[in-house]
Amino acid sequence: MISVFYTNNNLELSVYTNETSENIYDKIVRKSWIHMTNPTDEEIKRISEITSINEKNIRAPLDEEESAHIDVDEDFTLVVVDTPIVEVDEENTAIHKYYTTPFGIIFNNDYFVTISLKTTPIEQSFNNRWMKNFETNKHIKLVIQILYRNAASFVSVLKQLDRDSDSVQKRLHQSLKNKELFELMSLGKSLVYLSTGINADNLVLEKIRRMNEFRKYEEDIDLIEDAIIENKQAMEMANIHREILNGTMDAFASVISNNVNSIMKTLTVVTIVLTIPTLIASFFGMNFNLPIKSEYGFLVSIILSIILSLASAILLIKYTSGVRKKRRK
Known part of the structure; x- marks a missing residue:
C-alpha cells in the first residue's frame, strides 16, 4: 500500500x-x-x-x-x-x-x-x-x-x-x-x-x-x-x-489463595461431621453383643449419630469463627 x-x-x-x-x-x-x-x-x-x-x-x-x-x-x-x-x-x-x-x-x-x-x-x-x-x-x-x-x-x-x-x-x-x-x-x-x-x-x-x-x-x-x-x-x-x-x-x-483455604476448612468440617455417624454405624455393625439391646437399636443409633454430629458441627463452627476473629484483631 x-x-x-x-x-x-x-x-x-x-x-x-x-x-x-x-x-x-x-x-x-x-x-x-x-x-x-x-x-x-x-x-x-x-x-x-x-x-x-x-x-x-x-x-x-x-x-x-x-x-x-x-x-x-x-x-x-x-x-x-x-x-x-x-x-x-x-x-x-x-x-x-x-x-x-x-x-x-x-x-x-x-x-x-x-x-x-x-x-x-x-x-x-x-x-x-x-x-x-x-x-x-x-x-x-x-x-x-x-x-x-x-x-x-x-x-x-x-x-x-x-x-x-x-x-x-x-x-x-x-x-x-x-x-x-x-x-x-x-x-x-x-x-x-x-x-x-x-x-x-x-x-x-x-x-x-x-x-x-x-x-x-x-x-x-x-x-x-x-x-x-x-x-x-x-x-x-x-x-x-x-x-x-x-x-x-x-x-x-x-x-x-484465601478463598481456597476457606473452602478447604469448610470441607474439613463437613468431613469430620460425617465421620461420626460412619463411626457409630461401624460399631453397631460389628458381629458381637453390644451393651445396648433394644428393638429400637437402629433408631437409637440414628438419633445418637445426629446429636453427636450436630454437637461436633457447632463446636467446630464456633472454633473456626473464634480463630477468624482473633486474626482480624
Missing part, C-alpha cells in the same frame, strides 16, 4: 493512494511525502528508483527486530522508531494485544519516505488529517511532527490498556477464575513491550535534540522538546500501570 502526500505553496494538501489513483507513481513529485505499508518487492524497487534511496535502507524498518536508531549519511537520513500496535488477542478476545513495530523515516533533499510493516496510529493520524500545519517540503520539521505524534500514540494506547485492565479487574472481582489472571498476565507482558519501545524512542529523541540539523529553527527546537515531554509522560504512565498491574495480580492471587 502506497500513499502520497503533497502540499503546494498555498499549503493545500493533496493525498493519493493506490485505491484512488491508477498509477500512484505518477503522483510522486519532488518534495512529496511517500508512505508505504507492508510494500511488495516491486513497490520498494520502484520507490528506490524514483527517490534514489538504496533498497537496503528502505527495507530496514520492515525487519520486526529492527531497533530504534538514527543514521545520518551524506545522501540521506534514516530514523527508525518503535510505534504501538493494538490488535484483538486471539486467545483472550475480551482484551487487546499490545506490542510495537518499527516505523522508518527516510529522507533526502528531494523526497520524504516513511515505511512500516503494519498500519500504525501514525499512519491513521495523517490519513484522518489529524496532523495539522505540516508541509511536505520541510523534512526536518515533518520528522519532528511524526515523532511527536508517535509519542502521543503511546499515551493514547496506554490509556486504552488501562481500560482493558479495569475491565478485567471488575470481572475478576466477580469470578476469581484463572482466566482473568491470565488476561492480566497478558496485559503485563504488553506493558513490557510498550515500555521497551518508549525507552528506545526516548534515546532517539535525545540524540535528535543534540543534532545541529534539527536545531536550526526555534520552532523545531520547541517541537522537539514537546515530543520529549510527551514521550516521558508515556514512560511514566507505563511504569505506573506496570506497578499497579503487578500489585493487582499479587492481591488477587492472595484473595484466591
Whole structure:
C-alpha cells in the first residue's frame, strides 16, 4: 500500500493512494511525502528508483527486530522508531494485544519516505488529517511532527490498556477464575513491550535534540522538546500501570489463595461431621453383643449419630469463627 502526500505553496494538501489513483507513481513529485505499508518487492524497487534511496535502507524498518536508531549519511537520513500496535488477542478476545513495530523515516533533499510493516496510529493520524500545519517540503520539521505524534500514540494506547485492565479487574472481582489472571498476565507482558519501545524512542529523541540539523529553527527546537515531554509522560504512565498491574495480580492471587483455604476448612468440617455417624454405624455393625439391646437399636443409633454430629458441627463452627476473629484483631 502506497500513499502520497503533497502540499503546494498555498499549503493545500493533496493525498493519493493506490485505491484512488491508477498509477500512484505518477503522483510522486519532488518534495512529496511517500508512505508505504507492508510494500511488495516491486513497490520498494520502484520507490528506490524514483527517490534514489538504496533498497537496503528502505527495507530496514520492515525487519520486526529492527531497533530504534538514527543514521545520518551524506545522501540521506534514516530514523527508525518503535510505534504501538493494538490488535484483538486471539486467545483472550475480551482484551487487546499490545506490542510495537518499527516505523522508518527516510529522507533526502528531494523526497520524504516513511515505511512500516503494519498500519500504525501514525499512519491513521495523517490519513484522518489529524496532523495539522505540516508541509511536505520541510523534512526536518515533518520528522519532528511524526515523532511527536508517535509519542502521543503511546499515551493514547496506554490509556486504552488501562481500560482493558479495569475491565478485567471488575470481572475478576466477580469470578476469581484463572482466566482473568491470565488476561492480566497478558496485559503485563504488553506493558513490557510498550515500555521497551518508549525507552528506545526516548534515546532517539535525545540524540535528535543534540543534532545541529534539527536545531536550526526555534520552532523545531520547541517541537522537539514537546515530543520529549510527551514521550516521558508515556514512560511514566507505563511504569505506573506496570506497578499497579503487578500489585493487582499479587492481591488477587492472595484473595484466591484465601478463598481456597476457606473452602478447604469448610470441607474439613463437613468431613469430620460425617465421620461420626460412619463411626457409630461401624460399631453397631460389628458381629458381637453390644451393651445396648433394644428393638429400637437402629433408631437409637440414628438419633445418637445426629446429636453427636450436630454437637461436633457447632463446636467446630464456633472454633473456626473464634480463630477468624482473633486474626482480624
